[in-house]
Structures are given as structure tokens and as C-alpha cells.
Amino acid sequence: MHHNLTRLKSEVPGLDPILGGGLIAGSAYILQGRPGAGKTILANQIAFAQARAGSKILYITLLAESHDRLFQSLAILDFYDAELVGKEITYLSLFRTLRVDGLSALVELLRKEMARQGASMLILDGLLNARESTHSSLDVKAFVAELQGHASFSGCTVLFLTSARIDESSPEHTMVDGVVQLEEELFGSRTVRRLRITKSRGSASLGGLHHYEISNQGVTVYPRLESLYGRPVGQDRAPQDRVSSGVGELDLRVHGGLPANSATAVVGPGGSGKTSFGLNFLRLATPEAPALHFGFYESPARLASKAKALGIELETLIASGAVAVLWNPLTENVIDKLAYQLLDAVRARGMRRLVIDGLAGFERASVERPRFTEFLAALTNQLRVLDVTTVCTWETRELTATALNSAPPEMLSLFDNVIGMQLEEAGDALYPGMKVIKIRDSAFAPTITKLIIPDAIHGTLGDRGIATSGTPEN
Numbered sequence: 001m002h003h004n005l006t007r008l009k010s011e012v013p014g015l016d017p018i019l020g021g022g023l024i025a026g027s028a029y030i031l032q033g034r035p036g037a038g039k040t041i042l043a044n045q046i047a048f049a050q051a052r053a054g055s056k057i058l059y060i061t062l063l064a065e066s067h068d069r070l071f072q073s074l075a076i077l078d079f080y081d082a083e084l085v086g087k088e089i090t091y092l093s094l095f096r097t098l099r100v101d102g103l104s105a106l107v108e109l110l111r112k113e114m115a116r117q118g119a120s121m122l123i124l125d126g127l128l129n130a131r132e133s134t135h136s137s138l139d140v141k142a143f144v145a146e147l148q149g150h151a152s153f154s155g156c157t158v159l160f161l162t163s164a165r166i167d168e169s170s171p172e173h174t175m176v177d178g179v180v181q182l183e184e185e186l187f188g189s190r191t192v193r194r195l196r197i198t199k200s201r202g203s204a205s206l207g208g209l210h211h212y213e214i215s216n217q218g219v220t221v222y223p224r225l226e227s228l229y230g231r232p233v234g235q236d237r238a239p240q241d242r243v244s245s246g247v248g249e250l251d252l253r254v255h256g257g258l259p260a261n262s263a264t265a266v267v268g269p270g271g272s273g274k275t276s277f278g279l280n281f282l283r284l285a286t287p288e289a290p291a292l293h294f295g296f297y298e299s300p301a302r303l304a305s306k307a308k309a310l311g312i313e314l315e316t317l318i319a320s321g322a323v324a325v326l327w328n329p330l331t332e333n334v335i336d337k338l339a340y341q342l343l344d345a346v347r348a349r350g351m352r353r354l355v356i357d358g359l360a361g362f363e364r365a366s367v368e369r370p371r372f373t374e375f376l377a378a379l380t381n382q383l384r385v386l387d388v389t390t391v392c393t394w395e396t397r398e399l400t401a402t403a404l405n406s407a408p409p410e411m412l413s414l415f416d417n418v419i420g421m422q423l424e425e426a427g428d429a430l431y432p433g434m435k436v437i438k439i440r441d442s443a444f445a446p447t448i449t450k451l452i453i454p455d456a457i458h459g460t461l462g463d464r465g466i467a468t469s470g471t472p473e474n
Helices: 015-019 039-052 067-074 095-101 103-117 127-132 137-153 171-175 248-253 274-282 300-309 314-320 335-349 359-365 369-385 401-406
Strands: 028-033 057-061 089-093 121-125 157-162 178-187 190-200 210-215 218-222 263-269 291-295 323-327 353-357 389-396 417-426 429-438 448-452
Touching (some): 039 089, 039 178, 039 218, 057 103, 095 103, 103 137, 121 137, 274 353, 274 389, 300 314, 300 323, 335 359, 359 369, 359 389
Parallel strands (some): 028 178, 057 121, 263 389
Antiparallel strands (some): 190 210, 429 448
């Protein structure tokens, strides 16, 4: 017979999906990590969420420092509510009891306090101190087992916090139901925080390392996109409709435009017109079928200026609700955070067109480049089921047609359509050219089309967007 486990929502963004739906009520967990990793913030964030839901929390510290310092640190965080302290959440220091009377006395006192408070959650901060108070691993195992037994009998969920590196053979690890490891590492000159579920008894957790951040909101976790969206959430309808690219000749070549809900890679060197292509695609958006520009290079003001040079009034489109712009400077980004920001923006407005200007922005945000292909596969698959037609730009290094081959083949295979933007020589001049390399389920002419990028500021063209001048001779 299948039994559904009762789950406690941590209300820590991103954590519950990694845990398989939340903490299992009545179970025991270890939160471990070096000092500064965020264990205390995470435990208190969970405690205050449970308190707001009407639960009674007993927070025990086995540390020498006073609670005043703890409250000073918590007071700057948004989840902290002083009104709950002493009512729904009771803080007690039992450092002296542990030091003077030992583990047995500590367990007995905890048992009495859990009963007196009617606690549904017990948090024990300082498991390392309890370990150091005895020389016998059997004593530690008995301590954890006895405390866990009392808590389980009363339906109380237990969180043990420790700075010690507890391996799989330690008595604490073998006794508890789950272990959450918080890690802080240096990648070059950059600090990266990642979380891992190293044990999850009776629950299907998301494996691997997941980025997390600490801010005024507390801890925010970003599950690895390819683990949470191993399969897209939703139905891929694969419609037969076409979406205009904004370039008339390209639409004619591919039977009316890009396939709806497809992902297109626009590949080429700098200056070949990739961003201009994206802006041209966005200009056809309407408030009823809006579009999103998600970029890493131009700020919104500079992007609007560039669009204006193409004869596209981007600010007017933004004001009407037809287009939204999200800019993430190419600095210290978290790759999964970027993905969730993008997906949330698409869902919130029901975006139908999307331009990701600079896939390298995602790649550089990844501290482990080998996972980028799987990440991109998960992202593009999810965008398809959200009914979004996506255009992504990818920059190559050289100014020749052969540079198109520098894009990793496994990456380009993720896209339904591939369009090459290149700089071609004509006498002593260079001109941007466009070549269709791949279109899903469509025949096309693989010839190069010369592009004319309009200069609306100086009046070289009166038409809006990119124009073409037919197929040049090679």
C-alpha cells in the first residue's frame, strides 16, 4: 500500500523541490557546512516559516555565544519577526548543561522542553559540541537515537546543525533521515555557494550540486535546471504555424517564417548583425503577443539607441507592453538564477517571442562549462512547451564563413533552426550576409543573402528593420 509522507514546506525558495517536496514531518536532518556557509540562517528561515504556519519551534544552542548576537544577525533579514520570538519560537542555550552534566542530562532536558512547549520542530545548533563532549562514537549514536526517538514519537521534526565534516560512516549520518551539505568554494577569484543532499531516506531528492545565495531575503536555492527540468513541464504541441522573422526574404525562403515554438541559433562574428536580427524579430511583437529581450551586453538605454538606428522605436514598444527588456551585466551571474529569471518573466507575461542576446552570457555564468550543453537543452525544451518562439545569438571569433564551424556541434543540434551571419568581402569592402543552415522540417535555399542594415539616424533608409538586396555573386 502506498503511503503519502507528510511534508513541511521550508518556504526557502528552491529548497523544497530539491528535497522532493519539503522536509518529511517527524524526521531528523543534519545541516552541515563550514562557518559562514549559512546553516544558522537556513535553519532560522525554516523555523520562522513554520512559526508563521502555526507551529511551535524549540531552538537549542550548544554554543558559548549569547542569543543577543544571534538576534542582531537575524534582525537584518526579511524573514525575521521579533513578535514570534518567545511565543512560537523559543530559544534556549544548553551549553552549560552539556558541559557540566553531559549528554544524558541534555537529552532528558530536551525531552521535557519538547513536551512542555508542544514543539513540532526542534533545532539543535552545535552538534559539533555534543560530539566533542564524549570520546565514544557509541555515546554519540545513542544520543542521536534517543533524541530522535523522543522527537519521532511526538511528531517533531529535528534539524541538527554542525560545522564538522560528517562522513557517511559517522554515527550521526547513519542515524538521521537526511543530510544537507552547504559548501562554499573558490573558482578562480570568485566565491560560489552550492548545496547538496548527501542523504535522503524515503524521499527522491534532486542529486548533484545546486547553487544558493544569501541575501536580505535569507537563503535562495537554485536547483540545477537540467535536474529540475530533466523533462519539460508541460506539453510540447509542435504547432505547424509560422512566425515571421521580420526579414521578408528569409520568410520566403523558409515557407513563411520560423516554425512556431522553435529555438533558433543566430551564429556569427561580432558586427555581422546578430543583435540587429534579434531587434528586427522583436519589432513584430504586440501587447497581445508580447516579446522579451534577455541580454547581457547592451543596457536598456543603449539597446533602445541601437534599435532607433534601425528605425525601430523600442521605447514605444516597451511603453505599449509589446516588449520587455531584461539586462544582466556580464559580471558575476549564477547560471541557474538567470534561467529561472528568464522562465519566470516568460510565464508572467505569456511571452510569445524571445531573444536571448548572447548565449555566452549563460556559458560564462557556469562555473563548470561541461554542463552547459545539458543546461541549454533543458532551457530550450522548457521554452518550447511555454509556446515561445526563441532566437538566440552566438558569437564566433573569426570574420569568415568557416567560423560557423567553430560552434560546438552538440550545441547547434539542440536548435531547430540555425542561421549563419557572416561578413563577406566584395572588392575592398565587407558586407553582412545571412545564410540559412538549418530549418526544422523545411526545405530552403542555402544561398547567402546580402543584408542592408538601415541607418535611420542619418536617413540612409526609410524602411524599418533589416533590408536585403538579394543573393550576391561569390
